[in-house]
Amino acid sequence: MKLRNLSPAFVNFLAGIAAAGAVNLVTTIPSSKPVALHLAVVAVAWAAVAVSLAVAAGQLDDARRQADRLVTGRMGPRERAEIEERTAESVRSKVTWLLAAALVFVAVGVALWLALL
């Protein structure tokens, strides 16, 4: 998938889901201390997912804004595509790492949660 087609709004949405999940976990912490600690760790993992995704969305948004500044009404579709692609390229590695980190934290979060069950 081309990075320029990845919508910052969608990534932000996912970050929101993750953050909501983390908050939900935190608010359901039971009285038992070991379980509470475990749940807190799971919540932290989900919070980390949210942060990674939010930062990634910010990077994608910056790239889009830069492209918007450079694209003018007099440019053709090929030029527009090139500008959008090149600005997206500039944040590719950062976004890739952040998305990868988010996936890792998702895996950790899911694993911990399953372990709790």
Place this chain on the structure above:
Amino acid sequence: MAEAGSALPARARIELARSVNNALHGTCPPQRAILPSHIEPTDTALTVRLGGARLDIVLSPTEVSLSETNRDAVALRILARAFGTPEDGPLEGRSRTPLTTLEQVRQLGSGTIPIRGRSSFIERVLAGQDISIIGPSSSGKSISAAQICTALSARGWTISWIDLSDPDRDERDLLLAACRTAVGPAKSHLVVVDDVQAGPSVMGRLRHLVPQLRAVAASRVQLLFVGWDSASSLIESEFPASVRVACKGDDVLQALAEHRGLSAIEVDQLRGLSKGDALIASLAIDLRAGLGRFPTIEEIAQRAVSRTIGGEQLSGDAVRLLYSICASNQFDIEVEADSAQALSSTGLAELLQRRIVRRAGNFLAVGHRSLAAMILHHLRRSPSQLPPGLDPPVRVAVQYLRSAGDRQILAVLERLDLASLAIRSEDHHGTAFLARAWESLRTLVRYVAKKAEADVTWGDNLASAVFAGEALAQVNHPGWHDVAAFVRDRWDIPEDGALPSPRARPSAERADFDEIQKRMVQEDREFTYRGIGDPADRIDFNRFHQTWTLGLLVGFEGTAREPSIERLRRLRRSAAHNQEPTGAFYPERVPWVTARVLLGLAAAGDTASNSDVCRRACDWLRTPSPAGPYRFGVWESGTGTWNTPAMTTALCILAMVRAGVSPSDRTIQAGSSYLLNARRQWSAPGGEIDAVAAVETLLAIGGRWREFATELATILTWSRDREPWTRTGRLASDSKEESSKVPFVARGLIEVVWETVKSELPALLEGIVITDEGTTMASASTVAPDLPLHTFADVATGCLQQLRRFIEGNVSERHLALAALPQTGRSRERAGAVEEALQRWMEREARLRKVENQLLEYRRTGNQDLRREVEEATDRLGAECLQQSWTPLAELAR
């Protein structure tokens, strides 16, 4: 008033009183003067007795010293003070008496056939009514007025004639006339005010002066106004009691036809030939008697010329000079005798000696503008008489006007019938739009002047007063002086280089800065500001206001009609002392403050090449973020939603260009691309400040006004609406916009329209000449089977400039994009769409340059093959660039 009277020794006061009394009465004994008046020296002053009133007047030191050399001027000053008129303007130069004398009036009216209905005018004047004679050019207005004057003079009236189209004439000439024109023991005085449309401000002051004059004068004073149709609303507003009489060329035509016994069919033929021009009608009737038929236009021209020049051939120098004089006179532009003398002293001597050209003071004219046009027509149709290599008449007139200066240009534009040009349905070259813009400018100036008259402080708002003053200075309006007095009095400029400070309390626009503070705080809170400088809570808003005001004040003095050298010196010193080490002005966060100070310094003549302060400010404005305010062609305001990026960008670019930075500078090119791309935003309703700043900037860097005609028309319409003017002075906290918005927009508009009209003078004058209705000889002379050389070249130049702007915009956008795009290895494999497009546009730019050179060559040689090449190449380029929007040159030039 100055206490200089007490400085005068007693003997000097007696001498002065004697000299002033002589000036007032001339050779007439006091009891025969129009105004019975006498001046007596007292211990400390001069006492003026006017009628039954007594006024004590203390002379200023200037008046005391001037009384030795220019008594008339001092006499005028004394009377002006007595009647409460403004004392602006130089004292010198008022001693000449170019007022039309009764003898000249008699000559004007003699030999003319009495026009029907004119006797009723005389009855009205005798009954004590003021009259206004309104009509188009050459419709017999001045003849009618002259006939009235002749008739009244025969009844013992004194006549004075003041022509407001002369820029040196105003209401003080009425005072001088009242004092010095005493012909016999006259008890009644008729004052003819000619060319009313040329002096709207004078009419306003006459309205105050005349009732006072009538109250103290021993004789009766009646007024007779003469002006064009466009003057009728002006007369109605200033002298509503005057009776308006419409004058049509047809009246003169009817009178002539009746006198010569023409049939109804012949009258219709005459009407078709002359199209309401009384001079042409008169000549046509004279010729008909000899030819047995109505003459052609060429024959009329021949007759006019032979009557004026006579049978003897003129020398080459005389013909060349006559051509130049007529080229100007056809637009009512009087040529200065000194200029004509410099062109050819022998030619001038010959023309004067043969009475082909008449002298009025230091000005030359052949007579009525129609006569000038006919002589020109005749000369152009007789190439054997005309020396080779002469410029077209419009170009001659424009060159003369531009050398004569803004004042003369203004005076001529006031006289021209631009109103009829404005309502033309077809507008090939935009002249109708320009004429409408000019009419709007006049309305705008009147709004500003009226507002300033009602409240010279603009609600104690220094910014509004400064913008209004700059607007009035642009068009040389005398109302500027009152505004200047307030501006100079309201704020102190310290000697030590400190920032200017308000006297007593801050002026009203300080409240805007409280609103600015709120917006900056909000911006900080929303983390939307990512630029340089301090957060809002650390900014000193008093210092912010003072620094901004520094820019306003230096700009005001720089554009002043009479700049104060001392104030300018102090302001420059203050700018140098208060510039930050980076080159910015406080606060760094707000680039529009630096732009405002830079604009002011540029108006005062400082540029980046002669001023360190300007150079450092320009360098700082161009410094890219994060060290400076520039970012991808945009300058952010730094004040949240107060001032948009478009407005700030426009102001920064304008400041730099005025300070001498080349418009081809990369940052300015990028900024102008941004402005062009953001056009939809700044041209939206409510964005008038942005719009006027953007248009002013884009024109300053070489844009063509035609590209922004729509936006200009919108802003002009907005500014002519009364509603915004009722909101002037409202605080920003109420209106949520700048309190000086209306005067700011007015100033910008007046600047834009005035500069555009000055640069497009050739097109305007050409538009006057080629009229739809009405025929002047000039129009017959310029309608030729092939499009005249200069008209095609001008149209082609306009199109090429439009294309240049378009192509340069495309080139710079792509340059900017390539410069800003990151270079990554992966994307470079497919890179090239932007580069390819850039190459294509640069190739078009090269072709454009070639066509421009060809056009220059065509202008020089008139080679028709070149013309064809230029036309084809321009159309090809235009079709490539603008596709469906492109109109072929041949259609435009039709």
